[in-house]
Amino acid sequence: MSRIIGIDLGTTNSVVAVMDSGMTLVVADTSGERITPSVVLFPKDGEPLVGTPANRQRALESDRTIYSAKRFMGKRGYEIAAEDMVVTYPVTGKGEGPVVFPIDGRVICPEDVAAEVLKKLRDDAAAFLGQDVTRAVITVPAYFNDAQRNATKRAGELAGLTVERIINEPTAAALAYGLGQELDAHIAVYDFGGGTFDISILEVREGVFKVLSTCGNTRLGGDDIDARIVAHLERQIRQAGHGDSLGRPHVTARLRDAAEAAKKVLSDETETEIKLPFLGPDFSFSYTLDRPTLEALMRDVVEQTRRPCIQALGDARLEPEQLAAVLLVGGSTRIPMVRDLVESIFQRTPDSSINPDEAVAVGAATQAAILEGHHDELLLLDVTPLSLGIETYGGLMNVIIPRNTTIPTKAGESFTTAVDNQRSVSIRVLQGEREMAHDNWELGKFLLEGIDPAPAGVPRVGVQFTIDADGILHVLARDQLTGHEQTVRMKSTVDMPEEQVNEMVQESIRRAQEDMAKRSLVEAQVKAKNLIQAVAAGMAQLQDRLTPAERERVNHTVAALQREVSNETSARAINEAYQAVDEATTRLAGLMYEEAVRQGAAAQQGDSTTS
Amino acid sequence: MDSLQVKCQSCDQQLASFFCHDCRIAVPVPRGVDYFRYLGLPQRPLVDAQRLEATYLRLSQEYHPDRHPDLSAEEKEAILYRSALLNQAYSCLRNPKQRVQYLVELLTGGERSRSKAIPPQIAELFRRVQTTLMAADAYLKEAERPKSSIEAVAFALKSSGVTAQRESLMACRKSIEGEQATVLSELQEIDAQWHQAGEASEQAFHRLNNVADALSYLDRLGQQVHERLVALHMLTPAILPATSTAPMPHPVGTDPQ
Numbered sequence: 001m002s003r004i005i006g007i008d009l010g011t012t013n014s015v016v017a018v019m020d021s022g023m024t025l026v027v028a029d030t031s032g033e034r035i036t037p038s039v040v041l042f043p044k045d046g047e048p049l050v051g052t053p054a055n056r057q058r059a060l061e062s063d064r065t066i067y068s069a070k071r072f073m074g075k076r077g078y079e080i081a082a083e084d085m086v087v088t089y090p091v092t093g094k095g096e097g098p099v100v101f102p103i104d105g106r107v108i109c110p111e112d113v114a115a116e117v118l119k120k121l122r123d124d125a126a127a128f129l130g131q132d133v134t135r136a137v138i139t140v141p142a143y144f145n146d147a148q149r150n151a152t153k154r155a156g157e158l159a160g161l162t163v164e165r166i167i168n169e170p171t172a173a174a175l176a177y178g179l180g181q182e183l184d185a186h187i188a189v190y191d192f193g194g195g196t197f198d199i200s201i202l203e204v205r206e207g208v209f210k211v212l213s214t215c216g217n218t219r220l221g222g223d224d225i226d227a228r229i230v231a232h233l234e235r236q237i238r239q240a241g242h243g244d245s246l247g248r249p250h251v252t253a254r255l256r257d258a259a260e261a262a263k264k265v266l267s268d269e270t271e272t273e274i275k276l277p278f279l280g281p282d283f284s285f286s287y288t289l290d291r292p293t294l295e296a297l298m299r300d301v302v303e304q305t306r307r308p309c310i311q312a313l314g315d316a317r318l319e320p321e322q323l324a325a326v327l328l329v330g331g332s333t334r335i336p337m338v339r340d341l342v343e344s345i346f347q348r349t350p351d352s353s354i355n356p357d358e359a360v361a362v363g364a365a366t367q368a369a370i371l372e373g374h375h376d377e378l379l380l381l382d383v384t385p386l387s388l389g390i391e392t393y394g395g396l397m398n399v400i401i402p403r404n405t406t407i408p409t410k411a412g413e414s415f416t417t418a419v420d421n422q423r424s425v426s427i428r429v430l431q432g433e434r435e436m437a438h439d440n441w442e443l444g445k446f447l448l449e450g451i452d453p454a455p456a457g458v459p460r461v462g463v464q465f466t467i468d469a470d471g472i473l474h475v476l477a478r479d480q481l482t483g484h485e486q487t488v489r490m491k492s493t494v495d496m497p498e499e500q501v502n503e504m505v506q507e508s509i510r511r512a513q514e515d516m517a518k519r520s521l522v523e524a525q526v527k528a529k530n531l532i533q534a535v536a537a538g539m540a541q542l543q544d545r546l547t548p549a550e551r552e553r554v555n556h557t558v559a560a561l562q563r564e565v566s567n568e569t570s571a572r573a574i575n576e577a578y579q580a581v582d583e584a585t586t587r588l589a590g591l592m593y594e595e596a597v598r599q600g601a602a603a604q605q606g607d608s609t610t611s
Numbered sequence: 612m613d614s615l616q617v618k619c620q621s622c623d624q625q626l627a628s629f630f631c632h633d634c635r636i637a638v639p640v641p642r643g644v645d646y647f648r649y650l651g652l653p654q655r656p657l658v659d660a661q662r663l664e665a666t667y668l669r670l671s672q673e674y675h676p677d678r679h680p681d682l683s684a685e686e687k688e689a690i691l692y693r694s695a696l697l698n699q700a701y702s703c704l705r706n707p708k709q710r711v712q713y714l715v716e717l718l719t720g721g722e723r724s725r726s727k728a729i730p731p732q733i734a735e736l737f738r739r740v741q742t743t744l745m746a747a748d749a750y751l752k753e754a755e756r757p758k759s760s761i762e763a764v765a766f767a768l769k770s771s772g773v774t775a776q777r778e779s780l781m782a783c784r785k786s787i788e789g790e791q792a793t794v795l796s797e798l799q800e801i802d803a804q805w806h807q808a809g810e811a812s813e814q815a816f817h818r819l820n821n822v823a824d825a826l827s828y829l830d831r832l833g834q835q836v837h838e839r840l841v842a843l844h845m846l847t848p849a850i851l852p853a854t855s856t857a858p859m860p861h862p863v864g865t866d867p868q
Binding site: 164165205206208306307310311314317367370371372373376379380381405406407408409410411466467468469 | 695845
């Protein structure tokens with residue numbers, strides 16, 4: 001039987017590891033690379049190009065080179081925000097339909113992209129081991145929902161791999177950390193990668209790695225920081241009067257590469273020069289980015305990791321000082337600002353003894369070895385990251401399995417009918433933490449029919465949820481009087497019949513441009529209206545303290561923005577006008593800030609004299 | 612350590628779990644096996660925490676699907692259920708509230724007649740906690756409402772803010788924990804008279820039912836207080852205006868000379 005390999009399928013980079021003669025090793029490919037960029041180029045003819053070669057072509061063939069596809073895994077059209085669509089390749093998806101990338105009339109879905117990366121890693125491992133490989137353990141972000149897990153499993157199948165286990169990335173990293181040391185402690189794993197953020201708290205005892213809680217954000221990562229830098233660079237270019245060079249995919253691709261490179265340099269240096277020759281026909285761009293500017297740009301991205309950490313600590317009922325270590329995983333944890341935040345949340349210097357790029361793959365290979373019967377002292381007990389339940393009468397979410405329940409698990413509940421002689425009940429399976437059903441993710445919907453006529457409240461419908469060791473849900477509904485049963489396969493978008501998908505794709509390609517433009521327009525309008533309000537409030541209070549010229553400039557730019565908002569021409573026009581207001585109100589914002597501090601101090605004094 | 616005794620239906624061997632390694636089959640769990648018996652623990656109000664933990668770890672190693680990657684599909688399904696049931700049983704028995712409720716349900720053979728009234732000994736605490744929760748909710752709502760920069764700063768600098776809320780919630784938590792300790796000591800007394808004949812046992816059951824109610828309320832209150840504390844902790848102490856990413860001008864008129 002084939003060996004089992006361990007794969008970290010990342011947003012930006014992927015890594016494969018195997019256990020060989022008792023050691024867990026990261027596999028290098030034929031060019032000696034241990035890390036494969038999760039980038040796939042789909043040429044007009046011939047085989048897709050994967051990894052570094054595809055990455056190299058990105059700027060040249062930006063509209064057919066897919067990166068960060070993991071962001072779209074298991075997502076439905078309506079979940080994709082306009083800002084997510086700002087990639088250099090085409091993305092479409094509408095309503096309940098899947099997200100796809102139409103390239104040369106072909107329909108490529110996120111799973112296909114992942115499958116190409118997986119095939120390459122499979123072949124690297126096969127070459128290393130000298131035998132065919134057909135089995136793998138693949139990691140996913142701990143906060144991935146059911147559909148995202150299913151999509152990952154399906155990507156493995158498309159790559160000809162039997163996915164023996166799906167495990168969570170932070171758990172895998174903890175396993176890699178615990179390898180070869182006797183731990184008896186609570187640890188936290190802060191995993192901030194290219195596109196996702198996870199925090200997990202574990203208890204490690206006698207070789208058992210028990211996850212106590214997990215939290216995260218599946219659309220937050222280094223990509224967002226890159227996007228901030230790109231937007232900043234675009235502002236500089238526009239100010240230099242070369243706005244007309246922007247917006248073309250290969251320019252965006254080059255800006256993205258430059259942004260990512262600058263971000264990396266600024267983890268060690270305090271400033272870096274960005275040089276992009278011939279960005280336009282007669283325009284070469286050069287700009288110095290320093291660390292304080294970068295930090296101002298990315299502060300709110302980094303800050304967004306705070307809440308999940310506090311939630312996870314709270315769910316584990318632990319105080320920071322009860323932890324023995326906080327492990328850092330994922331490339332974004334190299335950023336000093338991220339380390340500072342981790343230090344402030346957990347009140348300790350984070351542990352950076354593990355390789356942040358390779359630990360997850362090493363953990364996956366360790367889990368693979370466990371499944372092969374090695375490491376009989378080690379065992380992972382993971383949890384389900386999100387609560388699972390069904391919708392009950394009144395549109396409420398009725399939780400059947402709460403978040404952070406150890407898996408595998410099963411739980412069931414009985415429900416009844418709401419009206420007399422009801423012959424069927426509609427069961428909507430939901431995942432999420434919100435009180436109202438419609439605020440949660442719908443995993444599937446089905447009808448349990450054949451209920452015997454009876455007054456409301458008499459029939460008994462049992463719904464049983466089982467979560468397997470991969471964290472995937474199986475649902476069984478049973479009429480407890482007639483014994484009529486229905487097992488339900490949860491719908492993830494990939495399960496749709498081929499023709500239906502194709503039809504949807506054709507439709508969405510037609511509409512995609514319109515849709516995206518519309519979505520960005522609405523988002524830009526909302527943003528602009530908020531700004532106009534904020535400025536009006538500030539002007540009402542403080543305009544006397546501005547010079548006439550400043551006042552004039554504020555009023556002028558606000559009026560221009562107002563016009564763009566009501567004209568509804570384009571998101572870009574609104575955003576440019578927004579930028580102008582933002583710049584014109586810098587001093588006003590400063591005054592508002594001072595005023596607020598002054599008032600706040602006065603209020604504090606007032607409080608302390610009266611108390 | 613534990614006393615789980617199972618007989619393999621195929622080779623008649625005595626086993627310490629519902630899986631026979633020699634026959635490579637999951638042994639059927641007899642009807643009526645409750646969580647206590649599934650873990651080989653005595654069915655009573657208190658469990659030995661260390662023993663529960665050790666048994667759980669041992670049985671996890673036995674039942675976890677990771678330990679059985681090569682079973683037939685049918686046996687895989689069976690082992691998945693063993694493992695799921697183990698996790699369910701463990702999480703119920705380790706938590707006093709859930710354990711006592713479960714025990715009462717077992718003894719009454721089904722649904723526990725939950726009294727709606729607040730147990731008198733915690734009525735006062737209940738009112739105090741509810742008042743504190745309401746104040747905390749009002750504060751959280753105000754804190755999370757989108758505000759102009761000026762309001763935001765004034766709010767953040769108010770001295771009677773987050774610290775005061777946190778302190779009164781902590782005080783509530785302390786009282787709840789105190790009350791929980793009292794109830795748990797009663798549980799110990801009940802456990803001491805467990806399985807004594809006649810009156811005592813019936814009385815013990817009656818007291819157990821009350822303990823179940825009290826623990827249920829206290830657990831809920833504790834959870835509510837905990838949620839507010841977590842939410843308060845999440846409020847970012849940012850005083851900077853959120854509308855602009857532009858750098859702040861240095862305050863004017865601070866010439867040191």
